[in-house]
Amino acid sequence: MSPMSILVSLDLLGIFVFAMSGALVAIRKDLDLFGVLVLAGATGLGGGFIRDVLIDATPPAALADWRYLLVPVTAGLLCFFAHPALARIERHINVLDAFGLSLFCVTGAIKAMEYGLGPVPAALMGMVTGIGGGMIRDVLAGRVPVVFRGELYATPALAGAAVVAVLHEFGQPLYLAAIGGLLCLVWRLVALRRNWQAPKPGGQSSV
Amino acid sequence: MSPMSILVSLDLLGIFVFAMSGALVAIRKDLDLFGVLVLAGATGLGGGFIRDVLIDATPPAALADWRYLLVPVTAGLLCFFAHPALARIERHINVLDAFGLSLFCVTGAIKAMEYGLGPVPAALMGMVTGIGGGMIRDVLAGRVPVVFRGELYATPALAGAAVVAVLHEFGQPLYLAAIGGLLCLVWRLVALRRNWQAPKPGGQSSV
């Protein structure tokens, strides 16, 4: 496989995994088939859509190439019909989700720099690509985004995207971006296993 | 009237009806005059805004031509002052809303194809144009989008938009798009009358 087709394959895998997480939230919220498919699509493609709209890379790849749309639909249908089985392997889905996050923070940062952004905004766009889909999912499902709720999720994505942006800024070859992806992946997996939490404000505990 | 001015008139009618549905939700949520007007505008124009931003047709028509903005403002003021009377004819508003949905799924798909999208993403954009305003309305009003909640609403819009996209792809003249609109309209009206529901995931009923 060429590097490009590897990137596209990984991208599609990331969309698939994120779409599954959206579909499972929809099922837990007792939404109908359509709600499941829309939450699958919004979660799988939403982060990339936000990035593409902000960096003016419109129409987003998923709208220019319809095969992209098959991926969240397939993930949504799979969850709709097989969710009792999937619930049993949810821990493994979290691991796949960490892969998706790592991949999206890398590809998001690279795409932002290709569209002329500097390294700092590009790192931010990488993080947004990774976490944006989940935020849209949670807003549509009527809950505060879980990414805000303690679990260490966004920081690894930002760190990974920052590494990619710095390497790119110093003219390093593209495959070294894998370092950023690995950093995000390992950090996220260790955080999952050890249940690391992000710091919370002190001095006050009222809502 | 020319075909173009018919299309624009129908578009404005669709915006008006959708804006009324937004204003009525705002009134039921006890929002103030401003909230009523903003929900009216977001519901009437939001679906088109999402489509235009994604297909890079910015600024959206409603911002390029200020007369578009009069429509949701008028609908919002009408509801603000006359909502007790309107509540009595809510069933008829649902019928008008079905017209708006049918129209938006057709015009949304046509516009997306005019901006170079293929038939599958164009059908998706048609559906988004039809349901996007209502989704923004519900998120701003602090509830899970009703379009996810069982009632058959998005599927007719997607079906109508798909018919339009396929006809367009095979070079059929534009007025045949009315077939897609009719399909959406009839399906939605029958679903309303017979209270058809979209399928829900089985095997689990917890929230």
Next chain:
Amino acid sequence: MSPMSILVSLDLLGIFVFAMSGALVAIRKDLDLFGVLVLAGATGLGGGFIRDVLIDATPPAALADWRYLLVPVTAGLLCFFAHPALARIERHINVLDAFGLSLFCVTGAIKAMEYGLGPVPAALMGMVTGIGGGMIRDVLAGRVPVVFRGELYATPALAGAAVVAVLHEFGQPLYLAAIGGLLCLVWRLVALRRNWQAPKPGGQSSV
């Protein structure tokens, strides 16, 4: 200082104040450090992002120049560590927030007209720039936007932006835009002090 650098300084001050309001909501909702920073960024930059995406001024200034991003991060960190002290001066923060609102409604309207919008949509974009960040903040924090809830907030912003748009339309020099900003500022401050409320729909009080 040149007029341009004054405008940029005021813009950064507005972002800072709005970012603080976002961070304080996040702290009150017991979000983690990341949630605080994201709500700070979304509140400080969100209104401008919505405007820039709609008028096709992408990528937004805050993504083209990374120094913009330092402002909400600083505001977020300040609130994260000093929020007990800040809670005591919250009334003064409301006054600063009124400055931010006045500034954003002016700069938002000017930017929209520079990108070719007419005066009516430009006034709307000015208002959106002023209130959009707070709306995103509230949706992400899981509450109905406060701007809908009685307090007089959006109307002053719309009025200020409308004055700017009309003056610009009649070829008046740019510094007269300060009239619009002053109108918004004074109106908002008096509304704060006297607790003015926007009108609510009559005839019905059920939710």
